[in-house]
Amino acid sequence: MVKSDAAWIESSWCNCGSVAIRIKVLGKDHVDVATSYNNMGLVYYEQGKYGEALELHEQSLAIKIKVLGKDHVDVARSYNNMGLVYEKQGKYGEALKLYEQSVAIKIKVLGKDHVDVLNSQKSIVRLKGLLQGS
Numbered sequence: 001m002v003k004s005d006a007a008w009i010e011s012s013w014c015n016c017g018s019v020a021i022r023i024k025v026l027g028k029d030h031v032d033v034a035t036s037y038n039n040m041g042l043v044y045y046e047q048g049k050y051g052e053a054l055e056l057h058e059q060s061l062a063i064k065i066k067v068l069g070k071d072h073v074d075v076a077r078s079y080n081n082m083g084l085v086y087e088k089q090g091k092y093g094e095a096l097k098l099y100e101q102s103v104a105i106k107i108k109v110l111g112k113d114h115v116d117v118l119n120s121q122k123s124i125v126r127l128k129g130l131l132q133g134s
Helices: 005-026 031-046 050-068 073-088 092-110 115-133
Strands: none
Touching: 005 031, 031 050, 031 073, 050 073, 073 092, 073 115, 092 115
């Protein structure tokens, strides 16, 4: 589904307001604040604003590691989201490292046969193909 520019702007604005409210009510190191940063990062990613997206995903990741620990599936998702940004920027080496971190956590938490692990492994294979082609 393609969202109009107005819908993206509204979504981005709502998430900014959401972050401010969540920080005030829950504190800056709450997992819901991390979720808001992540969601804003996804919006900026879709808009092609990769620098902003990466910054927000990094903020989300820092909170998730602090609150949930380094071996949590949500931490793995943050690494994956950051990898997507780097891949779009053509920074395949950086993307690959993040995808591999994501997969390592997912294997540890979910098991090697989980669908999320298999999908992430496909991304790694695809990216390695791009690296070999460049």
